[in-house]
Amino acid sequence: MKSRNILIIAAIFIVAIVGVGACSAGLFDFLGGNNSSNSNLTGQEVNLAAAASLKNVYDEKLIPMFEQKYPGVKVTPTYASSGDLQSQIENGLEADVFMSAANKQMNALANKSLINNDTNVQFLENKVVLIVPKDSSANISSFDDLKKVNGTIAIGDPASVPAGQYGKEVLTNLGIWNATESKMSLGTSVTAVLNQVAEGSADCGIVYATDAKSNDKVKVVCEAPEGSLKTPVIYPVAELKNPKHPEAAKAFMEFLKTKEAKDVFVEYGFTIHEK
Structure with a gap:
């Protein structure tokens, strides 16, 4: 009888340990320590x-x-x-x-x-912004000032680069695309435009606000004016x-x-x- 009681107690003890282990594993998974569905994606x-x-x-x-x-x-x-x-x-x-x-x-x-x-x-x-090199002394404070830029305006190629498409839309709606098109240097991506301005090979450029934020060699002059961008x-x-x-x-x-x-x-x- 005594040995039977010992066996029962031992069995209860084992069940308790297994239960605690399962609960602990579940808690660990809940906290993100070991998600079985995550491990199924291995490879x-x-x-x-x-x-x-x-x-x-x-x-x-x-x-x-x-x-x-x-x-x-x-x-x-x-x-x-x-x-x-x-x-x-x-x-x-x-x-x-x-x-x-x-x-x-x-x-x-x-x-x-x-x-x-x-x-x-x-x-x-995202937002469309006008940028210049950080140490620029050019008198550019708005998109309208692009009409008097004598150098290069960097912009993504509107044929394939969304930032360029947005930039062209802004300039067109502001009525200054025709006056600035001949000054444009078309980049293959918004990153290429950002780099042109950061390196000083362009006097200014049109990029996204996030791009301007990522590079401390450029500064934002202004955002696209309200109403100039019909397409968010x-x-x-x-x-x-x-x-x-x-x-x-x-x-x-x-x-x-x-x-x-x-x-x-x-x-x-x-x-x-x-x-």
């Missing part, structure tokens, strides 16, 4: 095609954060102008997630059934059709929508588009 890859203006926020913060949250998952980014990325995707670029600096490129891919429309989100907003600077993001690793792509999209990721975008000067 997968997310091929990200993102507008050039997103390079800093992704490379410096968001990609490392995601890869820490999902150990064993690798994010491989491709950065270029949104128009260039659109062309690359149409020509077979292996991409799982596309984040454009304008709806034009996203819509073009959607019209060719290359986007999973159910995942298309109007995600971020929206950054949509979506999964491509038939991603190579759909689970990893879905996890990446869900990560972007978390508060921690949104806070990083805001830190880098973006505004979260809540509509």
